[in-house]
Amino acid sequence: MNKADFLDKVRSSLHRKASDIVAPAPNLLATIKDFKPSSLVKQFQEEYEAVGGNFHLVKSKKEASEKVLEIIKDSKAKSFVFSNDKLIKSIVAKIAIPEAKIISDADIGISSAYCLIANTGTLVLESSVGRLASLLPASHIAVVKDEQLVPTMAEAIEGLDSLPSAWVQATGPSRTADIELTLTIGVHAPGVVDVIMIK
Amino acid sequence: MEISTHDFKNNAKKALKDKNLQIAMKRATKTFVAKREKAISSLDNFEELRSYCGAVKAHTIEHLDYYLEEFISNLENLGVNVHFAADGEEANKIVTQLALEKNVKTVVKAKSMVTEEILLNDALEAVGVEALETDLGEYILQLDGDFPSHIIGPAMHKTKEQITKLFHEKLGSKEDASIIELTAVARKVLRKGFLKADMGISGANFAVAETGSIVLVENEGNIRLTTSLPKIHLTVMGLEKIIPRLKDLPAFLTILPRSATGQKASSYVSLITGPKKETDPDGPEEQHVLIIDNGRSNILADPKLRDALRCIRCGACLNICPVYQNVGGHAYGWVYPGPIGSVLDPGLLGLDSTHQLPQACSLCGACGEVCPVKIPLPELLLEHRQRAVKQGLSAKAEKIGIGAFAFMATHPKLWNSATKIGRLGSQFLSREGHIKGSKIPVMKEWLKERDFKTPAQKSFREQWRNLKDEK
């Protein structure tokens, strides 16, 4: 079916002709009221931990870098990958294990985030720095800054003039409940997730 | 899946005797209902958001011609190839031709009810293209040659024991593997599929007219992989998935996961807006969107049923439905079960082969109360029943009962007094708290398939009023 015929069918189902169409003006808008945070950092931490994420608050880039090394050491990861992100590049320079040649071979992926949504404990990841480093490895570490926090998704999309090809809101580890509704972590995407926040 | 909506009564009888199914269904629906309630109570204004989302969807459906056109032209501007199909056959032809033209050997699929509706996997296999379901539930069903029974938890009708046995036989996993081990096995097998696939096929939870974005909601990460790894990404969507603006999305993303799985947020929400940009390090080079009618414009053309197109497929009405809880999804005989299935299926397939579905409803009203977009499901079910009666599709004695019922249900005063009378009268007719059909003449035919609990002496509303008075 071509576009014109398809749209005509919809129009005639609504008993309208093409010339009848006027731009509708929805003027509704809702606010989401599910929190009264004392601080966005605290709220993010609570929500992130509630869904099974690990949260670390640090004071400087140097501390963040040390935290990354510590997590990698504890995880016994053999190789890592990272996303094409300024903040990350300087941090990964000191990592002792090798960078994986193929992203899907890496045990750990390191990235930053576009922003963070406090009321749901969500990281916003976007495609311009690459999609795969935060997706393929079994572990994901995100290094972020506290000033990237916004209260809800509404503020995250406010004032955006264009969307990246992929805008992904990631909340905690990959999970499934497809077998008898039993929660199981880490099915297709990272099962271990850490956020290191520089304050 | 062979359509057997015409045979609900027999399907339901079989389901009630299936012990595994009964165990699995009771566990699952109870968990879903409890989780939903908890998640909703953490919001101050769920009712307000419900009204808002219902109104946005109703508005969109009323102006679907406008918003569809806006969505399509935004897709085109983004460099997305847009395809249109009047029905399933045409849709399958478009997808298989595209796959062959692009020399696709393996397709990875993210869960999509509309592709179940049109039997896309069969069509792909028929032209020699491997179609691999990657949602864990869907993968289990594909391994077993089985079909989804729930729009959110597709393998909900299976017990863990059944799945362990299946994986042992088909994938060589341990005979006593735990759920964690089963999941790890599936991850490994499916990851190989992802890495070799030439095309990823997803559905769409929402389509944003203003930006041309496809919104996908999931927990596993298989949708992220499906839309990121293969060179080609195809979205197959029904024409009703549109929402007008990006700023409408946060409200929908607040009510959907709460209503569906009782989560504040699903693990992943992806907004896909066009194919990979030149400067993006990865992502699909080609994006296609296939918009399907397949009976939806018939529902759109029917002002009394149009509201059904608001559905965001959360599954809440299934979980709360006493009939669904007992018979499971397969008994309904098609991809959309439960209350919303009993409303949509007659609209999509015609009432002739589906009129038993709305008749199975016990008219308790629970579905209408949970629906996050406020679809008046009980009214729509009644509408189908009246039409079935008018068209001579349901048994004669039942006609009188339902006709009277519908009349009373739409006249609140009469309804209240009639239910009071019914309640008093039924105390005399019941034995051990159950009414056996034959005692009430007009209900005889109806009750043949139903065994009622004796109505409470006081209705819920009366009890509630008394409680409030006592305070």
Ligand code: SF4
């Ligand atoms: S009809 Fe309402 S409750 Fe049922 S699946 Fe659709 S949105 Fe959810």
